Amino acid sequence: MSTPPSALGAQGPARKPVRLCVRCDRITDEPVVVSEVHSGSGPGFNVYACPACAPCFPPLPDVLELFEDRGGSAGAGKGAG
Template sequence: MPKPLRMCVRCQRITDDLVIVSEVHTNSGPGWNVYACWRCAPLVPSGPDPMEIIEAAERRRRARTDR
């Protein structure tokens, strides 16, 4: 079975030598993985932590209801 090919998020080259550098989460349906080649992977900034996003949204909701 051949290895899957993906595009590097940084250099846009198609490669089968991949690293998952981030996961994109969605509210409806499955999310997806973001890939980079081994050379670019250390240079790709990390994405936001989903739990931090949820906590920030909860803080905003509380601030609105506390008024």
């Protein structure tokens, strides 16, 4: 058996993720998340790029660092204090 048992699901081998690169418009089976789009009225979505185009995008920000940059503390919230 050439496929490791951990890659087998109930239906057989697991499918590789396939996504469209947002920069070169090619299909890639090695997608890299380059952006997260948030929505206030429903679920957000991820934006993907191929490994060759991914370095062209800035790194994703750490959400907790964004709060710290605004002068607040990451642990402070409603009812704190």
